[in-house]
Amino acid sequence: MTVLAIALAGVLGFQLEAMGMLSAADDAAGRPDVIMIDTIAKLESLEQSAAVFKHDAHTKALKDQGMSCESCHKKDEKGNLSLTFNRTAGEELSASQLKDIYHDGCITCHVKTDEKGFKTGPMVGECRGCHQAEPEAVAARVDAGMDNMLHFIHWDSKVIKADPGKDTNCGACHKKAGEEDSWRFSEAAKTEPVNELFHNQCVTCHQSLAEKKAERTGPVQCAGCHGDKETAERSAELAKDLKAMGGIVPRLPRKQPDAVLMAPEVKPEAADQVAGMAGVAFDHKSHEAKTDSCLACHTSGVNAKMDTSFQALHDVADPASCVGCHAVEQKKPECAGCHALRPAAKVLTETSCAACHNVPAENAEGVKLVAAPEEVREAEAALIINARPQAPVYVAEADIPEFVNIGAIADKYQASKMPHRKIVLSLMKGMQDSKLATAFHGTPEAICAGCHHNSPATKTPPKCASCHGKPFAVEGRPGLKAAYHGQCMTCHTEMKLEKPAATNCVACHEKKTN
Known part of the structure; x- marks a missing residue:
């Protein structure tokens, strides 16, 4: 043990992972680079609060002095940078040894930094400079992720070496061919936190590319992946790249199928015993293009077998389920005007189920599909x-009444002359490019159900007054005035329509002069 470490042991007999180099005036309320260092807590109780370490501040301070990451991080025998302080990954040390490493390493660096005339961190005895019970700076990070565009930037990169004998470079990150997500969902994940797996994989690669002065590399500082401003700037740059590509991200080269039959797979001898709903022909290619990441659906990993239980695929509150994802789409302004007032309990109807569950049990050769080979x-x-419709079907314009006069309860105001045709045509325009609307609005009259929500889908639905009386006809059912206002105003609000304002009564019905 060095003389300095011996002196420190008497003064700082506790965990000291690293020290910040910013003054209190420089600290922000929330920083993406703040790490609360409590390594020794895994071995023994801490005598002081965890040390507050501002990683990016240290990186900048080292750079200003012409120093590099290797000042704090060692490289292993393969040349990979270890993300632990002054030791290699997996190296087992006692609590006492850890204290010596951090106290000696950190404060020695602070002393040398001070001697060079640079702003430095706490010195011997200045314990509270790092060990703060109520830290001045706290961690505030945005989630980092690998969406399709960012993934494309990697597998299309020319600076990442191709796999031996192949034209792909997937092996640079994914170690097992055919199991492209194995490095994240592997045996190591059971003993090593997933965030450490990501940092060891990504940061060390970015650093090695930076050292080689590669044409393009990724961030090595915390803010590069977890800072609000930095991630927004990165997203803007990727958006420019995407626009230059025509707005379409090439599909990952994983040999994934364009179409998938979502139905139970059984052995041929048990095929006749299968009963239940018809299978679902799932347009995998189309859905893949609509998501930012495969993990939007494959929540347990791309190669993990999906949960195909009824609840998992039909949970209206879970955006990873089929019905839940569709419910999210229905919140878009062009859809929400009609769907906001439709109760979730009525999402699953005989008609809506048939829009997906329409694969016959037998295929053209008379073989049970559930027992047929995958191809x-x-x-x-x-x-x-x-064979599905490629465009929505509409009610003929001539069959849509141009105006509807609403005057059944006219009192202080004149009857409202509702521009019925204009409203319907506007709704049609909003869904004309939606494959989801095309699939589920299977009949021309389906659009009518947006307003005439509890009557059969028809071009001549019953009047609202046939269900909504005055006063309440049934408990929980609004009266006619409440029904009209609730329907119209909610629709306008959900569709983000500025006019007519909900408070502008005369915009819909003029006030009587007598």
Whole structure:
């Protein structure tokens, strides 16, 4: 043990992972680089509060002095940078040894930094400079993720070496061919936190590319992935790249199917015993293009078997389920005007179920699809998908009443002359490019159900007064005036319409002069 470490042991007999180099005036209320260092807590009780370490502040201070990451981080025998302080990953040390490493390493660096005339961190005896019970700076990070565009930047990169004998470079990150997410969902994840797996994989690669002065590399500082401003700037840059590519991200080269038959897979001898709903021909290619990441659906990993239980696929509150994802889409202004007032309990109806569950049990060759080989199932699913309508079907414009006069309860105001045709045509325009609307608005009259919500889908629905009386006809059912206002105003609000304002009564019905 060095003389300095011996002196420190008497003064700082506790965990000291690292020290900040910013003054209190420089500290922000929340920083993406703040790490609360409590390594020794895994071995023994801490004598002081965890040390507050501002990583990016230290990185800048080292750079200003012409120093590098290796001042704090060692490299292993393969040349990979270890993310632990002054030791290699997996190196087992006692609590006493850890204290010596940090006290000696950190404060020695502070002393040398001070001697060079640079702003430095706490010295011997200035314990509270790092060990703060109520830290002046706290961690505030945005989640980092690998969306499709960022993923494309990696697998299309020319600075990442291609796999031996292949034209892809997936092996640089994913160690097992055919199991592209194995490095994240592997045995190591059971013993090593997933965030450490990411940092060891990503940061060390970015650092090695930076050292090689590669044409393009990724961030090595915390803010680069976890800072509000930095991630916003990165997203803007990626958006420019995407725009230059025509707005379409190439599909990952994973040989994933274009079409999938979502139905139970059974052995041929048990095929006749299968009963229940018809299978679902799932347009995998189309859905893949609509998501930012495969993990939007494959929440347990791309290669993990999906939970195909009824609840997992039909949970209206879970955006990772089919119904839940559709419910999120229905919150868009062009959809929400109608769907906001439709109760979630009525999402699953015979008509809506049939929009997905329409694959016959037998294929063209008379073989039970549930027992057919995977390629047969995919081919049958593709045929059904290609046969689906490619554009929504509408009620003929001539069959839409141009105006509807609402005057059943006119009192202080004149009857409202509602521009019925204009409203319906506007709704049609909002859904004309939506494949989701095309799939689920299976009949021309389906659009009518947006307002005429509890009557059969027809071009001549009953009047609102047939259900909404005055006063309440049934407990919980609004009276006619409340029904009209609730329907119209909610629709305008959900569709983000500025006019007519909900408080502007005469915009819909003029006030009587007598």
